[in-house]
Amino acid sequence: MYIQTIINNLPNIENKRFSSIRDKGSIGKQVELALGLSNSQTLKDCVDGEIKTLTTKPGRNGVALKDAPAITQVPHTLDDIVNGKDFYSTKLFEKMKRVLFIFLHQETKHKTSDKSYTHYGFLDFQDKQHSDWLKLLEQDYEHISNEINNILTNNLKFHTINGPNKIIQIRTKDSLVNNSYNPIKYKGKVYSNKNYAWYFKKNIIKELFLK
Numbered sequence: 001m002y003i004q005t006i007i008n009n010l011p012n013i014e015n016k017r018f019s020s021i022r023d024k025g026s027i028g029k030q031v032e033l034a035l036g037l038s039n040s041q042t043l044k045d046c047v048d049g050e051i052k053t054l055t056t057k058p059g060r061n062g063v064a065l066k067d068a069p070a071i072t073q074v075p076h077t078l079d080d081i082v083n084g085k086d087f088y089s090t091k092l093f094e095k096m097k098r099v100l101f102i103f104l105h106q107e108t109k110h111k112t113s114d115k116s117y118t119h120y121g122f123l124d125f126q127d128k129q130h131s132d133w134l135k136l137l138e139q140d141y142e143h144i145s146n147e148i149n150n151i152l153t154n155n156l157k158f159h160t161i162n163g164p165n166k167i168i169q170i171r172t173k174d175s176l177v178n179n180s181y182n183p184i185k186y187k188g189k190v191y192s193n194k195n196y197a198w199y200f201k202k203n204i205i206k207e208l209f210l211k
Contacts, residue, residue: 001037003049003100009035010120017114028053031102049098055115056105063210065202071096074170074196078186081145087138092198099123101209121209136165144170151191158184158192166203173197
């Protein structure tokens with residue numbers, strides 16, 4: 001399925017309410033199913049990009065974004081970093097170069113409050129209107145990948161790393177399974193007792209889609 005098809009299907013969820021009583025990730029799954037997407041394990045949600053469901057809530061100055069969206073897990077990108085792969089050929093850029101953000105709003109600050117669709121935003125880093133953001137994104141990636149290389153080279157431990165332009169970061173993304181987390185292992189060495197993921201920072205999403 002293509003992103004434009006998803007956009008065309010968005011009227012199908014205008015009067016629906018989504019509940020996250022089961023778990024935080026269930027909201028995105030519910031939305032994708034309502035839009036005709038299957039919850040598959042393919043690299044991308046659509047043939048030509050990714051779908052990210054975001055929740056807003058009441059804030060001091062109107063609407064606030066609850067959580068920044070994850071992009072992909074750090075271990076999936078380590079080979080690209082170690083091998084010095086050009087950013088535009090990396091798995092990370094493939095996952096984030098074209099993203100459709102679907103915004104849901106919850107009426108109260110309570111985390112289990114029902115959510116309803118409000119609007120969407122389409123971020124295409126290959127579009128001229130986002131060319132300035134693309135340059136800043138590449139700088140963020142270079143900074144973070146250099147820090148990761150330093151960790152791997154010197155047998156250090158992973159920690160939260162922010163890009164200088166505050167577009168992306170890496171931080172922990174894990175949950176207990178059988179009373180244990182998922183450590184980051186690379187070439188036989190352990191660099192963290194928890195898994196890490198790449199995330200969008202809230203700044204770029206607020207600037208583009210929540211003014």
